[in-house]
Amino acid sequence: MPRAGNRRCRVGRCSPRHRGGTMPTRDTPWPDGTPCWIDYGASDLPAAKAFYGELLGWDWTADSPEFGGYVNALRNGRQAAGLGPLMDPGASPSWTTYFATSDAAATCDRIRAAGGTVVVEPMEVGPMGTMVVARDPQGNQFGLWQAGTHTGVQVYGEPGSLVWNDAAVDDPAAAREFYAAVFDFTYEEVPGAEGYTTFATADRPLGGLGGTSPGVPTGWATCFGVASTDDTVAAVEAAGGKVTMAPMDTEFGRFAVLTDPWGAVLTVMQEPSAA
Template structure:
């Protein structure tokens, strides 16, 4: 079981969370689907809870705070100095939506948008270091962005986080991004009917069984399970319209 209990290197997608219209229903859907348990409700933090996979932090979930916002998953990048990272975001043409905000002793969060309007977050770890389990069923496997202008996005994220890119052969310009020699995510263009922006991909034991469970619970299939060189992959939408990916 790949685990980590220390802060992730700067620029690594280190945390994900879900903004819900109906927190209780979302907890039931994702808990059943991915085998999650939940920490106790936290009124002092707006009802935000952590999802646990085998007792380790896998994701967060809380009520939507912005009026009119739609349920969605947010990708957070590790930042040892959130304020300095915000300066680089602005200098590169991005927007800081939520300025560095301390979340008790757990850490400091930021919400930002790249110049194309794609939302992402920063997490400066305190006692909460981000995901503690990854790359196993029920845990985060990968984060990637689908953007209108991939070249401009690569320039922006390289300026902010220092990413290096490598094109995936035969993937229509899709690139991985790496910190040093370690790929940590992907970036590519948009496709008709698919969601734009940052996507969260979960590892699952069976892509077909997971897709069937999503449909049985009221979700829909955006891309049916297909075999790739990396595993069997599918894109789905939950009952409230939020897109996510699964990889077997």
């Protein structure tokens, strides 16, 4: 049940982890290096709960005063994401990507050795696990999560859940070197995608990494599955959010980049089968 703050996903480059069939779920800790959890730092917690609950079909666990009011979003009764107040009142609302680790302290050592910065040292969150907040050498923020009773996302690859995480960075080659040193990632370039690569451990694609694009924020992005990209865009605009990148069709589905009413970036993807 971590908490911190960050970003977006890339047009034509969101690749859902699952296509069709029954809803994929997981109740055990994710392998090291997997984007295993996402959470949102809110400036207005009740309003953010109302907005995202309606937008993505989420219910919520009970408020946890001992953890600052942090709550888990539930999709069909399973953990999909987290939401809590901003840790730094001066920060902007944003989504954060957390990577699984079985040894948070050792991963922090690798982050520092590779030139990154540990912003929040390993911190136990009750029996649920241990969280870390860090930045890569280019200043892009991400988290670590060492699972305890809270193992991360329990539903994924479906509408209302996480389908992809990637980063837009100023120097992709340097970023690939950093994340390979920290998580032992290997990379595969996506043909025709201007140098964008997927990253993997044990030959299992986990996310993507590429250069920046005009008008699209840098940093780690969260891409949610939706039943209808166009309907989701309309709902965000009606609630006071904005469209950063208009819906467009890609080989993976219909994709859009949005900002919520508080300026946080999110991306959405409708799979081709849902079109």
